[in-house]
Amino acid sequence: GAVVSQHPSRVICKSGTSVKIECRSLDFQATTMFWYRQFPKQSLMLMATSNEGSKATYEQGVEKDKFLINHASLTLSTLTVTSAHPEDSSFYICSAPSVAGSQETQYFGPGTRLLVL
Amino acid sequence: GDSVTQMEGPVTLSEEAFLTINCTYTATGYPSLFWYVQYPGEGLQLLLKATKADDKGSNKGFEATYRKETTSFHLEKGSVQVSDSAVYFCALRGSNYKLTFGKGTLLTVNP
Numbered sequence: 001g002a003v004v005s006q007h008p009s010r011v012i013c014k015s016g017t018s019v020k021i022e023c024r025s026l027d028f029q030a031t032t033m034f035w036y037r038q039f040p041k042q043s044l045m046l047m048a049t050s051n052e053g054s055k056a057t058y059e060q061g062v063e064k065d066k067f068l069i070n071h072a073s074l075t076l077s078t079l080t081v082t083s084a085h086p087e088d089s090s091f092y093i094c095s096a097p098s099v100a101g102s103q104e105t106q107y108f109g110p111g112t113r114l115l116v117l
Numbered sequence: 118g119d120s121v122t123q124m125e126g127p128v129t130l131s132e133e134a135f136l137t138i139n140c141t142y143t144a145t146g147y148p149s150l151f152w153y154v155q156y157p158g159e160g161l162q163l164l165l166k167a168t169k170a171d172d173k174g175s176n177k178g179f180e181a182t183y184r185k186e187t188t189s190f191h192l193e194k195g196s197v198q199v200s201d202s203a204v205y206f207c208a209l210r211g212s213n214y215k216l217t218f219g220k221g222t223l224l225t226v227n228p
Contacts, residue, residue, distance in 0.1 A: 004160060034216075043121070043218040044206070093160070095216075106216065108153075108160035 003027060004096050006109035013084055014117055021079045021112045023050075023094030029074035030096035035067075038091040038111070050077040084116040119144045123207040123219035130197055130226050138192040138222050140181075140207035148209040150174075150183050150190040151216070155204045164192075164205070197226045 003026040013019050023033055031052045036044040048058040048069055056069035066088075068080040077096075081088050095108045124139040142148065149168045153161040165174030170185035179194045190207060207219040 006160075041125075041220060043220045044216075046215055046217075049215075095161075105163060108162070110158065110160040 004094065004107045004109040006092075006094060006112050008112060009110065010113045010115075012115045012117065015085050016083055019081045019084055019114060021081070021092055021094075021114075023077045023079070023096070023109055025075045025096045025098075025107070028096075028098045030077075030098070031074060033071065033077040033094055033096045034106075035069065035077075035079050036093040036095070038093060044093060047079075050079075081114065084114070086116045089114055089116045119148065119209060119211045119217040121207050121209055121217055121219040123205075124222055125220065127223040127225060130224070132199055132226055132228050133196045134226075136192070136194040136197045136201075136224070138205055138207075138224070140190045140192065140219060142188050142190065142207075142209050144188075144209055144211050144217075146212045148211045150181070151208040151210070152179070152181055152190070152192050153206040153208060153218075155206065155221075157203070161206065197224070199226045199228055202226045 005024045007022045033050040035047045037047050038044045046059050047062045048056045050056045050069045050071040052071040058064045071077045091111050091113050093111045095106045097104050097106050120143045122141050151166045152164040154164045155161045165176040167174040167183035173182045181190050181192045202225050204221045204223050206221045208216050
């Protein structure tokens with residue numbers, strides 16, 4: 001079946017540095033990908049919708065200059081956390097929809113755990 | 118806005134026990150409802166879904182019925198296995214086509 005990968009799976013960085021997280025659809029093309037953030041014991045919160053060939057659309061309250069999204073190709077979206085701070089420590093998950101006939105299924109990546117020291 | 122409330126865990130059961138994880142929702146219009154499962158170290162996977170009232174989604178022995186009158190979509194399984202140990206998320210997709218998730222329920226099944 002369809003698979004979405006994320007890299008890295010875990011990253012530890014110093015405060016003030018930038019971190020890039022990749023999301024790839026491995027055997028299908030995705031013009032749209034979604035980025036979520038999950039705090040411990042909380043639900044997944046949609047951060048932004050990544051659109052191939054155009055700007056990402058951000059949810060209310062998400063800083064677009066802090067969370068840069070680039071949908072470089074039909075199989076790759078990247079999320080860059082710029083000037084990361086400890087409060088950005090979280091679990092970041094991407095998803096991509098795959099359409100077969102009239103059915104659309106969201107496939108999720110395994111997530112990236114970010115720890116900012 | 119749309120919201121999903123699900124039973125907080127963790128839930129610990131013995132093998133072959135009956136499982137219920139409650140889920141209720143608030144949404145405008147007629148959302149589609151989903152249960153996702155996340156096994157350790159893996160991404161979320163769709164477990165089952167229902168797109169309209171009274172629909173029953175089922176997969177791998179799990180079932181959930183879309184109850185519009187009680188705005189609920191409770192997950193049930195008659196006899197759980199150790200391999201069912203995972204985190205379960207209830208979710209809805211509203212009129213804006215975006216997914217809204219519950220907080221997740223950790224299920225541990227002991228042999």
